[in-house]
Amino acid sequence: MESGKFCPPLYLQRYQFVIDFVNKYNPKKLADLGCADCSLLRKLKFHRCIELLAGVDIDSVALREKMYTLAPLSCDYLQPSDRPLTIKLYEGSVLEKESHIKGFDLVTCIELIEHLQLPEIGKFSEVLFGYMSPAAVIVSTPNAEFNALLPGLTGFRHQDHKFEWTQAEFQKWALDVCRSHGYAVEFTGVGEAPFSTENRGFCTQIAVFHKTFGSDKQLGTDPEEELHAYKLVYDVEYPSLCDHKIFRNILVNEVIYCAGTIKTRLLESSEDKETLPHVCLASINTSGSKEPLLMDMGTDNEPYLEGNAIYIPLAKLLSFPKVHRLCKSLLRLKEVLLETSQVTLSSDAESLQLLADSVDGCDLEDWEGCGDAENNETSGSSAAYEEDWDEELLRQSFQS
Template identity: 45%
Template sequence: MFSPALYRQRHQFVIDFVTRNKPQKVVDLGCGECSLLKKLKFHREIELLVGVDINGAKVKKQMHGLAPISTDYLQPSYDQLRIELYRGSVTQKDVRLRGFDLVTSIELIEHLTLADVELFSEVVFGFMTPVAVIVSTPNSEFNPLLPGLTGFRHTDHKFEWSRAEFKSWALKVCLDYGYEVEFTGVGEAPPGQQERIGFCSQIGVFRRLGVRSGCSMFDDDAEDVFSYTLLYSVNYPSLQDNNILRRVLVSEVLYWAEKMRRGCTEERTSKRNDAYRETEGGGEESIGASQQHVEMEEKQTACGDSTSHLMEQHGRGVSEDQEGEEYWTSSQSQQESYKLHRCESVPLAVLWSCCPKIGALSGSLSNLRHLLMEDGRVKLSQDGSAVLVNYQEQDLEEADEEEDHNDMEDSGYAEASQCSHSAEQGEEWLI
């Protein structure tokens, strides 16, 4: 009869309330299969999300659907979220559920006896004292419109209230515990019958009177009762955790430092090759090389040409040619191969200013330096002003091959080698 389905409309009503009011601590009483919790976990203004149900077996079957997924770990947010699931009865008190911003009870109270409904009222409104409570329950006046229905809508229902009966209970709760209530619902009646019959599911939205932001209204001397059994709890990864923040920050620094190093290396190699061709060639070839060099410079990206400029501007690069290119160090002995220890210096100031995510994660340049100094995966210069990025073995091999090739061309050995190779092939053919 309803589109979307009635249960989806009830859940959407809660989600809309959360979106508007942004509660930080939310508990769903009678969470069952955790379907509402699975939707609420995406609203990251919620810091503590709790579910309670008397059927622990049903909760255990669904609880892993509330666990963080891989993207939560790969791309953690600044928001904090903790999820807890309990087995327990809504007629029993548990101090861990006091002081919440929102309590939801969706199609629950009709499963209680009338005596237990009184206990429910005392526990929720008198002991838990949340800022807001959303209670939904079937409207018995709508039942004649439901095809094939005889009796209650569910075999476990102990009662189903009319709108007047629900209103009477709600107003008594407000009088006893200091709340006000607004009546609404979901699942509209056919045209022309809405006012006479009302909603299929009637809803009461309770708000505690005299509530000020950050002010707790419940008695701090109340007894510490722990009636519920914790079945599941999980903390979602958050950048407010220093360990997670450092891990993400270090990954970003290593990625961008290597990217900048490669970009600068490719740029310098390109300039050397162009200069070499201009020196060796002449006339049209020299002009063509110059034109290619100009085109290549025009295509440099923000992390290419501009990065090189910033690195030179900060004066952090040290070069074997005194031009801010490369330097080498030896941690054990100066007799060791310099290839294994050649690295490039990427200033922290460049990383912080050119990479918005690094700037956002660290907050300040000094904080960036402090965080990196505590992580062994990042090598910093002696004064802590730059990241040292080692050249990869493949890069060194390619550089050596290029140097060897240039040496061979300069010495004339390459031409002699080609002639010798051709002669040997000819002798083999003759044989």
């Protein structure tokens, strides 16, 4: 903590805790309950392990105001991921059962439970751990014992908080959940004081639950019909190479670009257009990167001239690293190119055919250098609304 305030801000420390967990366990399906302005979801969408990202909040205004910040960026279309990603936002209460959120790999509840009435906690526990039954759960909540260290704070940290638990109260609830629903729990937190706090713990206390072996019987044997209490307010599927049409377009464009590169180099190096000499392209890299333009796949597949046409063996095209990353086998490359009218193959479908006196290929510069997508997202978040004292009240030093 610097100058009497958390650095980085406490809400970012909570988000980083979740991100570190995701990096370690690679969940494919993740739901954020109480997602509010979707600021955590915007950070999580860049993690390639996640294939389904769901957010739930009872405040439809907050969801609708920020939902389009989860839309794909331009570079997501220009450079589709090799894995699918679907993002869904639901309007609904965490006290209601919803079949679409059952069986996720990870559910996060970041600063959520303190907004519920104490008598509702039992129902919340039953819905989350009993019905949804995720493989792992992260729950964070204010540590009431730390409040005395926060300058200027009287009462709860936010006007909408219905309670704030001590460490003992939080741990009792968590251990009761484990006994009732078959989970194990670890306690930790974020936000440390810069001096001894007499075991007051973290400013934000966190419980990490993992479902124990053999405790998922409810998912397989629950005869209860599917329940749909939530309203879907946003649903977007990101472009990915798992979509065959997208995969084909990306591959064909890359092939056209590589073929154009080969043709240009051959024509530039030839003084006699009827006899095209062998050209070593391994040292030529038009992208400017350190990656070799061609992979070493032998020298028996060189381009050749026949009449007014240049024939480039598909094996030569497959030797380009980007083409090879997209399409691992010659057979697969041939199958995809036969599907499109954008290129012409030889009669035996072993080579790509280009006219020597025409302009072929396409400029794919726009497909390069999209940059760090996460850094392009709109900055700013209302996630810190509960902790105005992070910036205002903590300017006093704890030592003063």
